[in-house]
Amino acid sequence: MFTDETLDALGVESLWRKSQQFAQESRGCQTRPVHTAEAEIQPLLNADNGTQTDPQDHLIYQLPPKGELRPESPGLRDFLHRVEDMVVKELASNAKSHAFDGFDVNWEDQNETVSCIHCLQHPSAQEKGLQVTSISWSCTGSVIACAFGRVDDGDWSTEKSCVCTWNLDRRGLNPKRPDMVIDVARPVMSLSFHPSQPSLIAGGLYSGEVVVWDTNRTQDLILAQTGMSTDTHREPVYQRSEQVCFQVAWVPGPRRGEMVVLSAGSGGRVLLWTVDSDEGRLVLSAGFALIRQQVPHNSALSKNRGSSNVGVTSLALSPWDLDTFLVGSESGLVLKCSFSAQTLAAAPPDGESVTLRAPAQFSFSPRGGPVHSLHCSPFHRNLFVSVGTDGLAHLHSLLQPDPLLSLRVSDSYVFGVRWSPTRPLLFAAATGQGLVQIFDLGRKSLRPAATLDQLTGGQPVYCLEFNPRRKDLLAVGNADGSVNIWHLSTELTEQGPRETAKLEQLANEVAE
Amino acid sequence: IATFLGRKLQPRPQNEVEETLKRIQGQKGVQGIIIVNAEGIPIKTTLDNSSTVQYAGLIHQLVMKARSTVRDIDPQNDLTFLRVRSKKNEIMIAPDKDYFLIVIQNPSD
Numbered sequence: 001m002f003t004d005e006t007l008d009a010l011g012v013e014s015l016w017r018k019s020q021q022f023a024q025e026s027r028g029c030q031t032r033p034v035h036t037a038e039a040e041i042q043p044l045l046n047a048d049n050g051t052q053t054d055p056q057d058h059l060i061y062q063l064p065p066k067g068e069l070r071p072e073s074p075g076l077r078d079f080l081h082r083v084e085d086m087v088v089k090e091l092a093s094n095a096k097s098h099a100f101d102g103f104d105v106n107w108e109d110q111n112e113t114v115s116c117i118h119c120l121q122h123p124s125a126q127e128k129g130l131q132v133t134s135i136s137w138s139c140t141g142s143v144i145a146c147a148f149g150r151v152d153d154g155d156w157s158t159e160k161s162c163v164c165t166w167n168l169d170r171r172g173l174n175p176k177r178p179d180m181v182i183d184v185a186r187p188v189m190s191l192s193f194h195p196s197q198p199s200l201i202a203g204g205l206y207s208g209e210v211v212v213w214d215t216n217r218t219q220d221l222i223l224a225q226t227g228m229s230t231d232t233h234r235e236p237v238y239q240r241s242e243q244v245c246f247q248v249a250w251v252p253g254p255r256r257g258e259m260v261v262l263s264a265g266s267g268g269r270v271l272l273w274t275v276d277s278d279e280g281r282l283v284l285s286a287g288f289a290l291i292r293q294q295v296p297h298n299s300a301l302s303k304n305r306g307s308s309n310v311g312v313t314s315l316a317l318s319p320w321d322l323d324t325f326l327v328g329s330e331s332g333l334v335l336k337c338s339f340s341a342q343t344l345a346a347a348p349p350d351g352e353s354v355t356l357r358a359p360a361q362f363s364f365s366p367r368g369g370p371v372h373s374l375h376c377s378p379f380h381r382n383l384f385v386s387v388g389t390d391g392l393a394h395l396h397s398l399l400q401p402d403p404l405l406s407l408r409v410s411d412s413y414v415f416g417v418r419w420s421p422t423r424p425l426l427f428a429a430a431t432g433q434g435l436v437q438i439f440d441l442g443r444k445s446l447r448p449a450a451t452l453d454q455l456t457g458g459q460p461v462y463c464l465e466f467n468p469r470r471k472d473l474l475a476v477g478n479a480d481g482s483v484n485i486w487h488l489s490t491e492l493t494e495q496g497p498r499e500t501a502k503l504e505q506l507a508n509e510v511a512e
Numbered sequence: 513i514a515t516f517l518g519r520k521l522q523p524r525p526q527n528e529v530e531e532t533l534k535r536i537q538g539q540k541g542v543q544g545i546i547i548v549n550a551e552g553i554p555i556k557t558t559l560d561n562s563s564t565v566q567y568a569g570l571i572h573q574l575v576m577k578a579r580s581t582v583r584d585i586d587p588q589n590d591l592t593f594l595r596v597r598s599k600k601n602e603i604m605i606a607p608d609k610d611y612f613l614i615v616i617q618n619p620s621d
């Protein structure tokens with residue numbers, strides 16, 4: 001009944017689906033064969049010719065385009081015709097005139113005397129016998145911060161110390177009670193206020209750490225510090241062992257408006273740290289190492305054996321050339337260095353995260369002992385002054401190794417020197433006998449123009465700073481733990497008529 | 513008459529202005545010259561750009577003030593010359609309807 005049967009498959013065509021393949025047409029074409037030909041030529045005669053523009057005239061003017069006259073300001077010629085004679089007559093008679101000889105105008109109160117207006121002390125630091133190692137004015141000129149530590153201690157010091165600030169413009173200033181005391185675990189060797197943010201202070205510690213404090217905070221004042229980086233798990237102190245950080249400074253960073261902290265220490269390292277305030281640490285962004293063999297010599301001076309590191313005791317930034325900085329060393333070398341030096345330093349890597357470069361470019365004539373302080377003149381791009389243990393202040397030009405002038409400041413060590421911010425020819429030096437000597441290079445005599453006795457009973461003066469805003473204030477930090485604020489006389493702060501020219505003359509003299 | 517290849521050369525007015533400025537610059541102690549137009553925009557100068565702009569702006573205001581002072585005192589009077597003497601130098605200003613000539617001189621140089 002049932003049989004197997006196979007039927008043909010039935011197909012139903014789709015009504016709506018169309019074939020996706022479109023009609024295709026192909027065409028091809030090709031150019032006709034391209035004809036090429038080669039040929040060579042060579043000149044038989046050669047002639048050389050050169051042109052050069054004439055040196056530009058003193059007056060700035062534009063040459064009219066060739067062939068036509070540039071339309072000039074209408075009436076300019078006639079105007080000059082009208083006024084020229086009168087102006088020339090006035091200029092000539094003014095040059096000969098004696099009408100104003102000896103005529104001086106007093107716009108401000110004249111101050112004849114130099115006086116000590118404040119003697120700031122922190123009694124608990126003085127009881128511990130701490131000395132003022134560094135002072136710094138804030139950029140507004142109203143707050144003075146001082147760092148306590150020890151300069152004469154040879155041992156590894158683990159003493160606690162502090163940083164104190166006083167606001168001199170506040171009413172009710174109590175010289176015996178600082179406005180703010182920041183406790184620090186180690187002695188602080190160097191202090192520097194941020195050049196534009198008045199609440200940030202950078203400090204270099206005896207252990208080699210660098211800390212940035214933010215005085216606006218109420219709780220933990222430390223904004224950032226070194227030695228807390230996450231890539232090493234070593235003790236913070238160990239990372240920079242054997243190095244005392246002698247100098248900190250703020251320098252412009254790679255990005256506009258950013259400042260980075262520069263620290264220099266006895267290990268011969270000059271390091272640049274970026275502030276990472278979120279993480280609370282200072283990140284190493286660039287580093288330089290000063291190695292004795294890489295220092296350019298101008299005389300055979302490497303007589304002393306010892307470590308090949310050149311320990312840095314003082315540093316100065318040039319306000320004229322952001323690339324240059326000067327370094328003074330423990331052995332008496334004064335070096336001109338550059339931030340953009342590319343030579344790699346011949347130092348064994350110490351676990352730093354950046355490659356160290358050798359910055360020294362030029363070496364000045366060396367001293368017999370450590371160079372305690374250097375300062376570049378704010379009025380002449382080539383001048384700087386250096387002081388050290390030989391008791392002399394040497395005035396140098398960046399262009400030559402020998403000093404232009406050497407002045408005897410004191411019979412003992414000289415610990416600090418600063419140029420006056422208002423008078424090009426004036427600088428002040430702090431001596432080991434407790435005096436601040438102020439020298440005026442415009443005077444004929446080489447004796448100081450003024451001597452400020454700090455009344456410390458012969459104890460040394462370690463640091464001094466002029467107030468950046470108020471030109472007549474000078475702060476001086478002493479070994480007995482006090483900071484004296486001096487009010488200078490008008491003679492020491494008002495610029496004379498031809499001082500810049502005299503300074504220029506001094507700088508251009510060649511040392512015999 | 514200056515000729516070159518038989519053709520008369522056109523005199524360049526530009527030269528006269530430059531010559532005059534050179535003569536003034538050559539006077540004893542002159543440190544700089546600036547010519548400012550009526551709007552206070554410097555059109556010629558022997559100083560660097562930033563100093564020029566600074567002098568031009570400040571001195572224009574000063575001259576306007578001085579002129580109005582003179583005319584307020586006596587409406588028939590007018591400012592002819594202004595000299596500002598300071599510790600370090602002297603600024604001489606010759607005003608006019610369309611231009612000011614500013615000369616900075618250090619008489620003791």
